Amino acid sequence: MEETFLEAVKEKMRQKGYKITGPRLAIIRYLTREKGHPDIQEIFEDIRVEKPGIGMATVYRTVSLLLELGILRAITLRGHHLRYELNWPDHHHHHLVCNRCGQVTEFGNCNFQLMSGEIEQVTRFKIEEHALEAYGLCPQCLSARLDYSTENI
Amino acid sequence: MEETFLEAVKEKMRQKGYKITGPRLAIIRYLTREKGHPDIQEIFEDIRVEKPGIGMATVYRTVSLLLELGILRAITLRGHHLRYELNWPDHHHHHLVCNRCGQVTEFGNCNFQLMSGEIEQVTRFKIEEHALEAYGLCPQCLSARLDYSTENI
DNA sequence: CTCACTTTTGATAAGCATTATCATTGCCTG
DNA sequence: CAGGCAATGATAATGCTTATCAAAAGTGAG
Numbered sequence: 001m002e003e004t005f006l007e008a009v010k011e012k013m014r015q016k017g018y019k020i021t022g023p024r025l026a027i028i029r030y031l032t033r034e035k036g037h038p039d040i041q042e043i044f045e046d047i048r049v050e051k052p053g054i055g056m057a058t059v060y061r062t063v064s065l066l067l068e069l070g071i072l073r074a075i076t077l078r079g080h081h082l083r084y085e086l087n088w089p090d091h092h093h094h095h096l097v098c099n100r101c102g103q104v105t106e107f108g109n110c111n112f113q114l115m116s117g118e119i120e121q122v123t124r125f126k127i128e129e130h131a132l133e134a135y136g137l138c139p140q141c142l143s144a145r146l147d148y149s150t151e152n153i
Numbered sequence: 154m155e156e157t158f159l160e161a162v163k164e165k166m167r168q169k170g171y172k173i174t175g176p177r178l179a180i181i182r183y184l185t186r187e188k189g190h191p192d193i194q195e196i197f198e199d200i201r202v203e204k205p206g207i208g209m210a211t212v213y214r215t216v217s218l219l220l221e222l223g224i225l226r227a228i229t230l231r232g233h234h235l236r237y238e239l240n241w242p243d244h245h246h247h248h249l250v251c252n253r254c255g256q257v258t259e260f261g262n263c264n265f266q267l268m269s270g271e272i273e274q275v276t277r278f279k280i281e282e283h284a285l286e287a288y289g290l291c292p293q294c295l296s297a298r299l300d301y302s303t304e305n306i
Numbered sequence: 307c308t309c310a311c312t313t314t315t316g317a318t319a320a321g322c323a324t325t326a327t328c329a330t331t332g333c334c335t336g
Numbered sequence: 337c338a339g340g341c342a343a344t345g346a347t348a349a350t351g352c353t354t355a356t357c358a359a360a361a362g363t364g365a366g
Contacts, residue, residue, distance in 0.1 A: 019313060019362050040352090055316040060353065076229045081352090096278050105278065109271050112285075118262050119287065125249050125258065127289040132265075134272065136280040172333050172342060193323090208345040213324065234323090 005032060005088065009071050018065065026051050027062045028071070037075065037083040037095075037104050077104065077133060094131070098138035100145075105138065155185045158241065162224050171218065179204050180215045181224070190228065190236040190248075190257050230257065230286060247284070251291035253298075258291065 009028055010020055018024075030047055031038075038046070044059045063084060066072035073087045077097050083104075096105045116127050137145065162181055163173055171177075183200055191199070197212045216237060219225035226240045230250045236257075249258040269280050290298065 017313095021314060021362065023315070053316075057317080057354080058315060061314085074232045076232045079227045079229045079235055082232055096272065096276055096280070098278070099281060105276055107272050107276055109268055109275060111268055114267065115262055115264055116287070119249065119260050122262060123249055123258055123260055124292040124295075125251070125287070125289045126295050127249070127287045128252060129289070130285065130287040132283065132285045134265075134269070134278070134280045134283040136278045136282070139277040142277075142279050170342090174333065174343060176344070206345075209323095210325080210346080211344060214343080 005086075009069075012069055012071070016069065023051065023054055023058050024062050024065075026054070027059065028066070031066075031072070031084070031086050037077075037085050039081055039083050043084070075131075078135070094133065096134045096136070096138075098141055099135050100137055100141040103138045103140075107134075158185060158239075162222075165222055165224070169222065176200075176204065176207055176211050177215050177218075179207070180212065181219070184219075184225070184237070184239050190238050192234055192236050196237070228284075228286075231288070247286065249287045249289070249291075251294055252288050253290055253294040256291045256293075260287075 006028065013020055013024075026047055027043065030043065030050075034046070040059060040063060043063070044054075044056055047054055047059065063072060067074060071087055072084050074082045074084055075095060076082055077095060092110060093106045093108045094110055096107055097103070098105075110132065112130050112132065116130070119125070120127055159181065166173055166177075179200055180196065183196065183203075187199070193212060193216060196216070197207075197209055200207055200212065216225060220227060224240055225237050227235045227237055228248060229235055230248060245263060246259045246261045247263055249260055250256070251258075263285065265283050265285065269283070272278070273280055
């Protein structure tokens with residue numbers, strides 16, 4: 001899976017005439033390993049562990065290249081700074097963010113298509129994509145809060 | 154409606170001990186008039202028409218105050234910079250963004266509650282809020298594109 | 307395999323947006 | 337209406353992102 005994806009990425013870069021360099025490969029490999037939603041700073045720091053000489057500018061340039069190629073997707077949660085995730089094929093999902101600890105979970109249950117027809121009729125837009133974020137309390141913070149309420153009875 | 158809302162805002166500010174000043178009032182009044190989704194620069198420029206002496210810092214400070222009080226909501230569309238809209242009571246809606254011209258339209262048809270139960274069961278989160286954005290082509294850009302395709306036949 | 311060409315890299319400077327500082331102004335309570 | 341303190345506006349400082357440029361590295365031809 002990871003290897004197939006990596007090959008597909010390389011092929012896409014070759015097609016567009018971009019060179020497959022050490023820093024770029026390191027970043028792509030890191031992103032296929034990392035299953036979270038790192039921001040640019042985290043990417044930089046993690047990559048530096050294995051490639052100490054890498055520069056911040058290269059990380060910025062590589063990230064925007066991968067965005068342009070559709071390999072990477074950017075998400076903003078609560079309007080905070082950008083976080084990134086690989087755009088795995090056939091992995092439609094959305095994000096659930098804990099209001100207390102900030103933990104991000106993915107969920108796949110999305111029946112947006114049930115609304116989209118109606119929205120298209122009302123607005124006359126032709127909808128191509130959508131993004132959904134839900135905010136609430138994760139199981140850990142939920143039980144912590146329940147404990148706290150109990151204490152106060 | 155606008156006046157009632159304005160009074161409610163003032164009351165909330167008084168309760169929290171914030172002073173009701175000229176610049177703050179001007180910004181709130183502007184936001185109740187303006188029905189779009191201005192960014193901080195637009196707010197600054199529009200306010201300066203009626204209050205030429207106002208400083209950018211005051212606009213930033215007032216916007217974050219209004220966000221803190223829940224009077225204003227921030228939205229990020231496509232991860233671009235923040236835009237703002239008043240948090241009118243009982244006005245649940247989402248945003249539809251044109252991929253070509255950037256026009257933003259609101260829509261109210263949202264049946265998120267149909268998914269939320271299932272998501273809560275699967276993830277064990279307690280969902281409190283959600284945000285949905287749809288991207289596509291607005292009616293104008295849609296017909297422009299159709300014309301264009303026709304030309305190429 | 308080597309060379310030559312072109313892109314990419316890393317270090318650094320430059321550019322913007324946002325936040326902090328601080329003397330002055332102006333709300334608000336008594 | 338006067339005193340106290342928060343808010344303002346101008347400006348400096350900060351921090352994130354992009355631009356610049358010489359050196360290094362990838363690629364394709366021979």
